[in-house]
Amino acid sequence: MDADQQESSGESKSAMHTWRFRHHFTYKADQGKNIIVQCNLCLPRVNLLSTSKTSTSNLKKHLDRTHLGCEACPDVKRGRKKEEHNGEESRHCQLKKLKAEIISKYTTQAKVDELIYDFIVEDCLSFYVLEQPGFMKLISGLTEGLKSMDRVTLFTKVDQSYSRMREELMTRLGSTQYVCTTADVWTANNRSFFGMTCHWIDSVSLERKSAALGFARLQGKITYDTVAGRIHDIHVAFNIESKVQITVTDNGSPFMSVFKEFAPDSQDSDDDIGFYENVSSVLEGEPEKGTFLFLPTVQRCASHTLEQIVAQDFWQAVSQGPMCQLHYNTMAKVFSIFSKCHHLQVGMDAAEEIGKMALVVPSVIRWNVEYCAVQKIVSLTERELTELCARLEVPRMQPEEMAFLKEYVTVFHPLAFALELFQAEQKCYLGLVIPTVLSLKNKLNEQKDTTTYFGEVINAIAMAIDVRFLELFASTEAKIATATTPQFRLWWMAASEREEMCSVLATEASQMDPCSVTEESPSRDPSTIKSEDDFFSYGSVKPYAQTQQRGVMEEIRKYIEGTGKSLECLQDFPRVKQLFLKYNTTLPSTAPVQRLFSQKGNLVTSQRNFLTDDYFERIQLLRYNSNLLSLTIE
Structure with missing residues (x-):
């Protein structure tokens, strides 16, 4: 009342x-x-x-x-x-x-425009959405009369944001000493795209930073010269051709042909950059004399190499072993369950009701997805699995087949863990690869004597690891990257090799001594200082060089004898820190550029076909770099 x-x-x-x-x-x-x-x-x-x-x-x-x-x-x-x-x-x-x-009072037209801009960019939608009557009515109803911006305004805002993003990114890369890039080619819906990302480590916080550099449409046949031209153009466009330590690619034929065709014959350049003449045909146009192509050293994707071991060496060992028939029968039932849970609604409902889970359909290029799906099936009880097979009309799993799957999950758990480790981005460095591969071999060999079905397969995988990672184990750069990672130092090396590695680290550290750079007095001309130094005699410089060398060796030995595993301990060793920044900027896999392609759904949909290739690339780069760069529309 x-x-x-x-x-x-x-x-x-x-x-x-x-x-x-x-x-x-x-x-x-x-x-x-x-x-x-x-x-x-x-x-x-x-x-x-x-x-x-x-x-x-x-x-x-x-x-x-x-x-x-x-x-x-x-x-x-x-x-x-x-x-x-x-x-x-x-x-x-x-x-x-x-x-x-x-x-x-609290919702202005500028705020509405900003939200609409984020909506279009985040989901990579067609700009024609702004002119749809339903969308315009929605905005007007939610904002009490405010209007949705038109396509011309959105084009302008995208151009402005892209320009600011490019300027800010070039500013950050300009102050960065070492950069790593990843490159890949992706084809979907009869369209091919070339993507590239770059990565660096902040010298103060030692945090990894990432950004997308390119997402270009490839027209015509994809050849090694086309890929080489794209890599060169993007590096030059962002002025990082002399900073790129390594470009990480998968083991596909276009990339391997690129670096095989244009591989540097010598290592005269400290930055490992090759200069190649008579390749102007790569850069669109008629051949001209004096044209150079800048290509860095290539690093093969470690996760892709492991997947090749599973896809090729594992299957070859299985097909030639005594458990061939058991393996095919078991996996046929497993894939039948996957297929029905993916394509049939009754299969999805049965998996949700019985197992309280959604079975992920294995992907051809991602073995760890298949492993996780098998792991879910093994986690079911005998009653649940029997009921699921009956509901899906799949032949029931026999006791021997279940024992085979359980051993499969147990034996290859280290391999799945290694793949997930390589596909990380923030805390994954080149120095992680050698210890991970060595640990993987040790864990597989430890289970060899206790297995019933996979003894010969483990031998085949161990041999494949030695062959496919032979180049990595022989790489001095990879060894330095591992030694300068506090988590590993030299504990992974044989005792007889550690002294030699200390000498290698001391030699590298003495060449990039961070204390050797001193600020010059602004009131004196550098040429005058040099002439005075030439005039006066200071005696032999050998004692100073020896003193400097002793200081470097003392720092290296003190670091090697340390026990800290966090990156913060590198702040006490400036020379080792510089080595870490140089060699661990490299990523071990191409996972970041793959995420660029697969970010939030399919690469190209019917709605995105309305976007031109230029604006589609801009939208993709703005979306990928949104977390790194502070971009706001005006």
């Missing part, structure tokens, strides 16, 4: 009876010297308030703080039947007007 009904019912009067804003509250109960009322403006949320019978200050504060503008509608016509008859309607109009005022 409202205040008037309270008075007519004989309840005690209060200060609310003469208050002009009493129609905003409904009386509920007495509570000693106070009364309990409900705020009508807060509906449908029930908001009970307590106020003194002799004062309405609490209620007035509530109106001022929560319901702006309500003081413009006092109840000055108290007692009139017309007011009582139209009370509900007037309150409804007042609430609607108040809502419109609040929305207009």
